[in-house]
Amino acid sequence: MTTADSAEMTGADTALKVRNLNAYYGAFRALKDVSFDIPRNKVTALIGPSGCGKSTLLRCFNRMNELIPGARIEGEVLFNDENVYHPAIDPTEVRYRIGMVFQKPNPFPKSIYDNVAFGLRINGYRGDYDEAVERSLRGAALWDEVKDRLHESGFALSGGQQQRLCIARALAVEPEIILMDEPASALDPIATLEIESLMRELIRDYTVVVVTHNMQQAARVSDKTAFLNMDEDRAGYLVETGDTHQIFTNPADERTEAYITGRFG
């Protein structure tokens, strides 16, 4: 095996490479020199105390962060070895390929069908819409519950169903990566477990990156964990990344151990 081959192998196994990422809001530095890789077809959890920049980091992956006035980024996020921040790259293309699910379910005030079809329509999908909607709803384990009422408002669903609708909406445009920003924090325990088991199913076809406050959730759903902390100046930095099992049983850094055992955060 040549070096080129092995480099390609690593490329194929890595969904995102983060290199020296710094994020600012005006003069405030929110993230400091973050570098790590996110493996393909795995669940990667971002954990850390409140305000350490986990959500900022997540939003940097699909260029959602720049929608916040005053936000600025330095460094690189490589997606298929292309820097998503290269000036020639259209941010809407990045967001189309890297989907996102938010903290609170945010379905559009439209029918269930139109929610899922929204991404297809704006991206000019030419194919069978009914089939694509069904596929996406099945992918989000929601089809059986809503197949008879596709034209009812998305708001008629329960919180957990709404969040799965949002996942279906994200799946419809067939992204490669799905970013989830505390997707279960507004849900009850049963709905939370449903979302978690869905994440495990999604990694057959997608790469999932999830921000979570919940240690048990990170331990349950993720393959890889990245632990972020913050300095006195409140700038977030990466402490360590590794296999979830290793991070939770044998962390390399004592700050990680202190955090996961609940001594701060």
Place this chain on the structure above:
Amino acid sequence: MLRGGSWDREPSHGASLLRSGRSAPTRGAATGRVVHLIFFLCALVSIITTVGIVLSLLIESLGFFREVSVWEFLTGTRWSPILRPRSYGVLPLVSGTLLVAFLALAVAVPCGLGIAIYLSEYAPDRVRRTLKPILEVLAGVPTVVYGYFALTFVTPQLQNIPLPMFRDLLVFNALSAGIVMGVMIIPMVSSLSEDAMVAVPRSLRQAAYALGATRIEVALRVVVPAAVSGIVASFILAFSRAIGETMLVTIAAGATPRLTLNPLESIQTMTAYIVQLALGEAPHGSLEFQTIFAVGLLLFMLTLLMNVLGHLVVRRVREEY
């Protein structure tokens, strides 16, 4: 005591809520009842006024409709209540009113909606904070100023347009009145629409952006549909305002009741007719005088109809969030 000063209601920890020294109901409940009554009376004033207007319109126009049948009034195509041969067909006034109002909407809806989308979705905060008050100044200009603006500025400009149809444009015409009225009601459309659009939760915009939507797609496919009830309400209010506007059309649109949809002609609106007759010499209680109440009643019902229609439209198309 920790803090100095005295209290109307001395804190006495551990005491019963039914204080012995003073009878609570005299203060709390009685004041409450008086305040309640005052606010109720405030609301009552506007209700009584509305009822009074409707009653006076009804009573006075009853006299008119004893002489002229409702059918003749509503379907007649010639309005000549003073000059003989007399004729009481209100349609020329209605067509004049609607012509000017629709011209105004044709100006105000695209401009107002465009401004609202710009302010709510595109403008940086600083621009927005400067632009909004300026627009609201536009709404505060007295309508008589708009009237003379239409008559002495817009009409001559239109007459200068080198097209055959504008060569014979009359001094008084529906077009310039309609255009200027449109400008006048832009702030109404833009301000109310923008309020409705700003109220659309940010999370919906984020959801659309995260699917690869561009700014204009977010505005037109997410924000506008979600804000549609407020936007349609702004159109209806603007339309009602256009129907009821008096001074501008009295000055610039003419005093020639004519059943036409040609904006280049001189027309007369219902409101302008009411002004003309009220300023004239028609004796109180005469049939001529009573025509203004009949026209007024029709105007009132037209606005009412608009509001009802608007509510129905809104209920059908609204997206609730």
